[in-house]
Amino acid sequence: MDDNECLPDVASNGGAVPLPDAGPASPGRLTAEETARYVVTAAVWAPSVHNTQPWRFTAVRQQISLHADAARQLRVADPDGREMLISCGAALFTARLALRSLGFVPETDVLPDPGQPLLVARVSWPRRAASTEFEQALFGQVRQRRTHRGGFDPVPLPPGLLAALRESAARYGAMLRIVADDGRRAALAAAVEEAERTQRLDGERTRELARWAPAPGSPRTDGVPPDSYPARAEHTDPDFPGRDFAHGHGWGLPPLSTARWPRSAGVAALLTTARDRPADWINAGQALQRILLTAATSGAATALNTQPLEFGRLRESIRTGLSDGAYPQMVLRFGAVIQAAASVRRPPDDVLSTGGSEDDSTGEG
Ligand SMILES: Cc1cc2nc3c(=O)[nH]c(=O)nc-3n(C[C@H](O)[C@H](O)[C@H](O)COP(=O)(O)O)c2cc1C
Numbered sequence: 001m002d003d004n005e006c007l008p009d010v011a012s013n014g015g016a017v018p019l020p021d022a023g024p025a026s027p028g029r030l031t032a033e034e035t036a037r038y039v040v041t042a043a044v045w046a047p048s049v050h051n052t053q054p055w056r057f058t059a060v061r062q063q064i065s066l067h068a069d070a071a072r073q074l075r076v077a078d079p080d081g082r083e084m085l086i087s088c089g090a091a092l093f094t095a096r097l098a099l100r101s102l103g104f105v106p107e108t109d110v111l112p113d114p115g116q117p118l119l120v121a122r123v124s125w126p127r128r129a130a131s132t133e134f135e136q137a138l139f140g141q142v143r144q145r146r147t148h149r150g151g152f153d154p155v156p157l158p159p160g161l162l163a164a165l166r167e168s169a170a171r172y173g174a175m176l177r178i179v180a181d182d183g184r185r186a187a188l189a190a191a192v193e194e195a196e197r198t199q200r201l202d203g204e205r206t207r208e209l210a211r212w213a214p215a216p217g218s219p220r221t222d223g224v225p226p227d228s229y230p231a232r233a234e235h236t237d238p239d240f241p242g243r244d245f246a247h248g249h250g251w252g253l254p255p256l257s258t259a260r261w262p263r264s265a266g267v268a269a270l271l272t273t274a275r276d277r278p279a280d281w282i283n284a285g286q287a288l289q290r291i292l293l294t295a296a297t298s299g300a301a302t303a304l305n306t307q308p309l310e311f312g313r314l315r316e317s318i319r320t321g322l323s324d325g326a327y328p329q330m331v332l333r334f335g336a337v338i339q340a341a342a343s344v345r346r347p348p349d350d351v352l353s354t355g356g357s358e359d360d361s362t363g364e365g
Contacts, residue, residue, distance in 0.1 A: 089285020151263025152335025
């Protein structure tokens with residue numbers, strides 16, 4: 001598949017921000033191995049469920065293979081690996097965008113080997129074409145973008161942004177459905193609330209979440225750190241409660257805003273796919289990262305509330321009641337807010353092996 005991202009421009013406030021420790025973005029001077037390192041240095045900044053970073057990369061000559069790391073799958077919340085593959089899809093999009101930032105045209109083969117279901121994609125870079133301003137703007141947000149957890153300021157989204165986000169989803173065969181009607185918004189919020197309540201009463205689920213929610217000062221480079229969520233839940237109208245990462249410890253950021261609560265819930269949306277196969281999950285992940293980066297280029301923040309999609313009954317009721325029978329993959333909210341959240345990632349050396357045979361250590365089976 002030839003997948004030059006050359007895209008129509010949308011409103012953008014971002015220039016290309018070089019990735020720290022990625023080295024100079026000058027393709028002429030990079031060896032294939034240096035290119036792979038540059039690409040992986042960017043790709044690790046993709047979003048992933050609970051920041052599990054469920055991926056590994058192998059690079060051989062001008063080809064990178066992206067593998068799902070099943071040891072990092074959420075066995076309780078995500079037994080089918082759906083969220084794991086959405087996360088890998090987001091990393092795949094970021095890897096391709098990094099190649100575009102170098103002026104390469106990536107060629108991507110998604111799930112290239114039916115015998116290796118954890119081999120998410122192979123990406124090579126046989127040709128060159130200058131990157132567009134929009135691609136550079138998206139790339140400039142790879143490290144800056146943060147998941148927002150809470151409410152939004154009562155400010156409208158920039159004109160044209162929702163159309164650009166819908167277009168991002170469509171590029172990967174997915175659909176971004178804005179849940180605008182008050183009744184439907186309330187129904188979606190109620191599903192998030194019910195999932196959150198059920199999750200908090202379920203010992204196995206709360207223990208799994210706690211494993212990915214390290215304490216303040218932890219040296220861990222994965223999981224959701226306390227400086228990425230508010231210490232006091234920010235209520236919205238309707239209320240979309242966040243995940244309980246602090247699990248009773250009172251961890252989290254002090255309130256930034258003195259605005260009166262409840263704050264705006266923002267523009268609620270569902271990212272859906274017509275089918276529900278692993279390839280659809282990977283494409284939903286590619287769409288997700290393009291959506292998040294596109295919003296970020298316009299100065300908009302995105303909150304994710306995927307809790308109800310981890311309960312079969314709630315996911316099914318959202319599918320039939322709110323998304324015309326299409327499969328919901330993500331629950332998103334867009335809005336304006338000043339963000340102070342931080343995040344962490346494993347260093348590229350922890351996830352990239354170079355020089356060996358491409359698929360020799362998939363850890364499958
Ligand atoms: C499939 C998927 C599901 C997610 N679900 C939620 C969620 O329900 N609540 C939330 O606060 N963040 C959610 N996130 C965001 C991750 O927690 C976040 O990407 C990760 O902690 C890294 O932080 P960053 O996005 O700020 O870099 C989800 C991300 C993915 C890819």
